[in-house]
Amino acid sequence: MAPGPRPNVNDFSQVVHQTLNLILSLDTDLGEIVLLSLRVSLTAVAIAAAIGLPLGAALALYRFPGRRALIVLTSALMGMPPVVVGLVVYLMLSRAGPLGVFGLLFTPTAMIIAQVVLVLPIVASLTRQHVEDLWQEYAEQLRSLGASKHQALWTLLWDARYSLVTAVLAGFGRASAEVGAVMIVGGNIDHVTRVMTTAIALEVSRGDLALALALGVVLLTLSLLVNMGVHLLGTAGAARWR
Amino acid sequence: MAMKPPIVPLRLEDVSFAANGMRRIKDVSLELSPTGTTVVIGPNGAGKSLLLRLCHGLIAPTAGRVLWNNHPPEAVRRRQAMVFQRPVLLRRSVTENVAYALRLRGVPGHRRGAIIEKVLARVGLTRFAAEPARRLSGGEQQRLAMARVLALEPEALLCDEATASLDPAAAHIIEDVIGDLARGGVKVIMATHDLGQARRLADEVIFMYRGRVREHAPAATFFAGPENDLAQAFIKGELLWWRRRPLVEGKDRDRHE
Numbered sequence: 450m451a452p453g454p455r456p457n458v459n460d461f462s463q464v465v466h467q468t469l470n471l472i473l474s475l476d477t478d479l480g481e482i483v484l485l486s487l488r489v490s491l492t493a494v495a496i497a498a499a500i501g502l503p504l505g506a507a508l509a510l511y512r513f514p515g516r517r518a519l520i521v522l523t524s525a526l527m528g529m530p531p532v533v534v535g536l537v538v539y540l541m542l543s544r545a546g547p548l549g550v551f552g553l554l555f556t557p558t559a560m561i562i563a564q565v566v567l568v569l570p571i572v573a574s575l576t577r578q579h580v581e582d583l584w585q586e587y588a589e590q591l592r593s594l595g596a597s598k599h600q601a602l603w604t605l606l607w608d609a610r611y612s613l614v615t616a617v618l619a620g621f622g623r624a625s626a627e628v629g630a631v632m633i634v635g636g637n638i639d640h641v642t643r644v645m646t647t648a649i650a651l652e653v654s655r656g657d658l659a660l661a662l663a664l665g666v667v668l669l670t671l672s673l674l675v676n677m678g679v680h681l682l683g684t685a686g687a688a689r690w691r
Numbered sequence: 692m693a694m695k696p697p698i699v700p701l702r703l704e705d706v707s708f709a710a711n712g713m714r715r716i717k718d719v720s721l722e723l724s725p726t727g728t729t730v731v732i733g734p735n736g737a738g739k740s741l742l743l744r745l746c747h748g749l750i751a752p753t754a755g756r757v758l759w760n761n762h763p764p765e766a767v768r769r770r771q772a773m774v775f776q777r778p779v780l781l782r783r784s785v786t787e788n789v790a791y792a793l794r795l796r797g798v799p800g801h802r803r804g805a806i807i808e809k810v811l812a813r814v815g816l817t818r819f820a821a822e823p824a825r826r827l828s829g830g831e832q833q834r835l836a837m838a839r840v841l842a843l844e845p846e847a848l849l850c851d852e853a854t855a856s857l858d859p860a861a862a863h864i865i866e867d868v869i870g871d872l873a874r875g876g877v878k879v880i881m882a883t884h885d886l887g888q889a890r891r892l893a894d895e896v897i898f899m900y901r902g903r904v905r906e907h908a909p910a911a912t913f914f915a916g917p918e919n920d921l922a923q924a925f926i927k928g929e930l931l932w933w934r935r936r937p938l939v940e941g942k943d944r945d946r947h948e
Contacts, residue, residue, distance in 0.1 A: 589749055590779035594792050594843075595769040604791070608782045690782035691825035 467659035472666060479660070483667055486644040489557055489631065490624040493564030494572075498617050501569050505576025505616075506602045509584055520577065526570035531563075535633030538563040542634065555636040560644070563630040568620035575616035579609045611686040618679045625672055698759050698770050698846040699725035699878050701746060706755035708741055716741050716752070717902040727894030728869070728879040730910070732886070734925065737899040739882035740776075743849045746880060747773050759847070769796065772845035774865075776852040778836035780824040785816060785835055788824045792839045810838040814864060830861025837868050848872055850881035854888065866892060886926060890914060898922040 471479055508520055540546050542554040542562070553559045583605050591601045606613065628646040635642035637651060645668045652661035701723045708716035716738045723729050731739045744750045745757055748764025759767045781788050789807045798806065811817045814834040819827060824835055833853060840848060850869060854862035870892060873879045883889055889896065893910035898919060906919040917923050 587779055587781075589744075590775065592749060593747060593768070593773045593775075594839075595795050600795065604781070689826075690823045 464658045464662060468663045468666065471659060471663040476663075479663060479667070481640065482643055482645055482648050482664065483671075485557065485642075486625065486646070486668075487671070489560045489644060490564060490621060493561045493624050494568055494617060494621045496561070496565050497568035497572050497620055500565075501572030501616075501620070502576050502606055502613060503602065504569075505573040506580045506606050508573065508577040509580040510598050510602055510605070520574075523570045523574040523577070527574050529567065529570070530629065531567055531627040532629030532633065534566050535563055535630035538566060538630065538634050554634060555638060555642060557635070557642060559634040560631040560642060563634045564624045564627070567627060567630060568624050571623055572616050572620045575619060576606075576609075576613055579612040579616065580605045583609050611683045611690070614679055614683045614686075618676065621675060622672065625668070696760060697725070698762075698767055699723070700760060701847070701878070701880070702758045703745070704756045704758070706745060706752045706757060708738075708745060708750065709753045715902050716745065719755070719904050721897070721904060721907060723878070723880065724895045724909075726876070726878065728873045728881065728892050729895045729897060730889045730893035731880065731882040731897045731899060732884060732889050732925070733899035733905075734884065736901070738902040739884075739899055740851050742897075742899065743773070743851050743880065743882055747771060747849050749773075770845060771847040771849060772840040772843050773849040774833070774836050774840055774851065774853040776855050778832045780827075780832055780835060782823070782825060784820070785811065785822050785824050785827070786820045788835060789839050789842050793842055796843060806842050810841040813841060814838045814868065830857045833857055833861060834864055837865055841868065841872075845877060847878040847880070850879065850883075852882055852884070854885065855883070862888075886928075898925065900925075 505523075508516065508523070538559065539554065541548050542551070542559050543549055544554075553562070580602075584601070587601070587605065587608070591604060596604065626646065628650055631637075631642070631644055632647050632650070635644070635647065637643050637647040643651075645664045649661045649664045649668070652658070652664070701721075703719050703721045706716060706719045707714060719742065731742060733739055741750070745752055746764060748757070748768050757764050759771075764771075781791055783791065786807055789810060790803050793803045793806060807820075808817070811820055814837050816827075816831060816834055816838060819831065824832065827835060837853075848869070853869075854865050857865065866888065869879055869881065873892070873894075879892075881892065890910070893913075896906070896908055896910050896913040897904055898906040898913070898917065898921070900921050906913065906917050906922045908917070913922070914926065917926065
């Protein structure tokens with residue numbers, strides 16, 4: 450086999466060495482990709498939480514026609530394939546699509562929109578379950594104190610805060626791990642819309658295993674840190690407030 | 692403040708309540724004494740808790756009407772307060788639990804502090820003010836529920852077995868507060884199966900059995916010797932609810948209704 454600049458799959462130690470170099474030297478390309486990933490996913494999760502938490506709580510509290518159907522729908526949407534969501538958002542944002550005039554396709558904003566669509570059902574559905582359980586416990590007391598449904602909704606969201614953190618966390622997991630949707634609506638453009646997952650997919654197919662692996666390590670570490678941090682926060686809070 | 696019309700008397704007109712095809716409250720008609728403490732006694736499953744919930748408007752009767760001085764319970768619920776057998780406390784601090792109730796009633800922030808301090812002192816929880824409410828012991832939790840009620844200054848108080856799972860010391864504080872409220876003009880309606888407590892607090896007794904009111908009398912009359920045989924057996928401590936058939940009233944077909 451001809452010697453080339455790219456590492457061979459067999460040169461495992463060489464790949465690991467280059468990987469560590471990339472990470473430890475704080476490679477700017479790598480840093481850019483990591484930061485964009487975080488920006489897209491965190492923004493998407495924040496928006497999805499801002500909508501999904503009150504929406505899930507409302508589904509738990511209010512009785513209206515079509516409620517059952519909406520609950521089934523949100524649960525079903527939790528498992529939506531990211532590529533399909535990507536495709537739908539693509540169609541909406543493309544020139545000919547209803548939102549084409551905004552020119553959002555192949556921008557980080559488009560990726561955020563796609564991830565919001567993916568994360569929202571998860572946050573809303575898990576929130577509904579947690580809030581419904583807590584409502585069972587609180588309903589009589591809150592009604593006795595004179596709380597309206599609207600007041601009860603915010604009370605329940607606050608009192609369920611430590612379980613809801615896990616709902617949001619599940620959403621973050623989904624957002625940071627998916628490739629399909631951001632690939633389609635972002636286009637994986639270098640320095641513009643390239644995030645960790647899309648970069649990994651590209652670099653592996655190009656054979657640059659060192660960069661792919663470096664990104665993989667960073668992605669894994671970030672996700673572990675976020676999960677551990679939130680888990681500790683959740684258990685500590687739950688233990689304190691019961 | 693302009694004088695509001697009083698919340699009493701409380702009247703129940705042919706009230707029935709059914710759940711899952713079972714009639715749990717059957718044709719109850721009552722007018723409670725407008726003052727003092729009314730104690731609802733009776734064995735488990737007699738319908739005491741349901742009766743209180745109907746009075747508070749937490750459930751609606753399937754037939755008949757509940758009227759607080761001609762108002763439906765929901766309309767005057769903010770002038771009432773209820774203490775439950777198992778206190779439901781928010782996942783917040785002791786202080787915050789009382790503040791929450793005050794906030795719901797629209798008491799402005801600058802006035803809440805003094806009220807909270809006063810009611811926590813009344814039930815002996817001052818030193819726990821900053822503690823998470825749910826880490827308190829059972830007795831302390833019920834005392835906090837009582838403090839929350841005190842802060843609301845209700846005109847009527849409903850207590851559903853408020854001391855059933857408490858030790859004597861905690862029960863004593865709760866009884867003491869209830870007694871104070873009643874003497875202060877608050878109409879108290881409490882369900883209990885603790886006969887000693889009924890004797891200590893009652894001005895008026897309602898004896899319930901299988902969803903019906905079997906006797907409604909001033910406490911002195913009732914404890915001197917209830918007219919109803921079931922009530923007699925109950926205050927003698929016989930285990931009524933083990934009987935397959937009521938002792939008297941041969942026409943009583945409650946079991947088959």
